[in-house]
Amino acid sequence: MKGNYVQVKKQQGIAYVSFNRADKYNALDFNAFIAIDRVIKQLKKDRDLQVVILYGVGNNFCSGLDIKSVMKSPLQAVRILLKGLPGNANLAQRISLGWRQLPVPVIAAIEGCCFGGGMQIALGADFRVVSPTAQFSIMEAKWGLVPDMAGLVTLREIMPKDQALLLTMTAAVLTADEALKKGLVTEVVVDPMQRAETLAQMLMQTSPDANAAIKLSINLSWTASIRCLLRRETFSQIKLLMGRNRAIAALRQGKEPERPYEKRQSRW
Structure with a gap:
């Protein structure tokens, strides 16, 4: 580019x-x-x-x-x-x-x-x-x-x-x-x-999906209401739990510390 x-x-x-x-x-x-x-x-x-x-x-x-x-x-x-x-x-x-x-x-x-x-x-x-x-x-x-x-x-x-x-x-x-x-x-x-x-x-040692969710949550919740913050945290956590990179992150903490992460989820 x-x-x-x-x-x-x-x-x-x-x-x-x-x-x-x-x-x-x-x-x-x-x-x-x-x-x-x-x-x-x-x-x-x-x-x-x-x-x-x-x-x-x-x-x-x-x-x-x-x-x-x-x-x-x-x-x-x-x-x-x-x-x-x-x-x-x-x-x-x-x-x-x-x-x-x-x-x-x-x-x-x-x-x-x-x-x-x-x-x-x-x-x-x-x-x-x-x-x-x-x-x-x-x-x-x-x-x-x-x-x-x-x-x-x-x-x-x-x-x-x-x-x-x-x-x-x-x-x-x-x-x-x-x-x-x-x-x-x-x-x-x-x-x-x-x-x-x-x-x-x-x-890059942490999940690209986790980084995306954290950035989105902090940026959108920094000045938002508590209710919006809580809703966004829960939504992001459910999405992360359903993703492959959450499982890979767990493997990297134990048996496979060099396991590469997969592509970031398509939408955050």
Whole structure:
């Protein structure tokens, strides 16, 4: 799977998704939105997939929206923001929200700048492992805009409201350590890619169906009512008990520790 902006390389159950516009610090033009959205849809269909690792080439994750490029064509801006119903995700929102909706763990390995739309994409990942020199900013207010790529879905789960307001209204640039203190990132490490690969191997030791169910349950239940949480837990557990990977997980704890898991169930 290739595109002008995104490349995907799959190795032993891990999809390495790279943003490839290094000369522009991996800034997002219209084609980048289309390419990321297409890759997410393709990965969602891959039942052999177990983990996704996101990263940017050229030692930067993503510097955000390439405003000059997008604004050259008003039609492109409309297509990015267009949606059928107010509550549906548009193209801009899908390239952040889509990573949350994949039924596999998604790790963002972040170096360099992670600004604006890049920060929104990173917020769509389940884990953000970052280099000590990485920098972060929800930068839209600097351009007189509101963050509108669905990053708030994650932001409201990981950060107090006053801190989210302060970070968003000031468009402040945070160091890696500052971002860690605010809960914006998961870990600060010397080599984010190496840590992402180690974490991927750890995640692949558990059932892909269990990982899918846990991700779905936590994401949908985090701000839901207790009744919804209890219903979802029970539904997921019954589905797991009926699946082959639950039996394989039990075998891996005893007689067959190297027994491979089967493909993930078709729907989560």
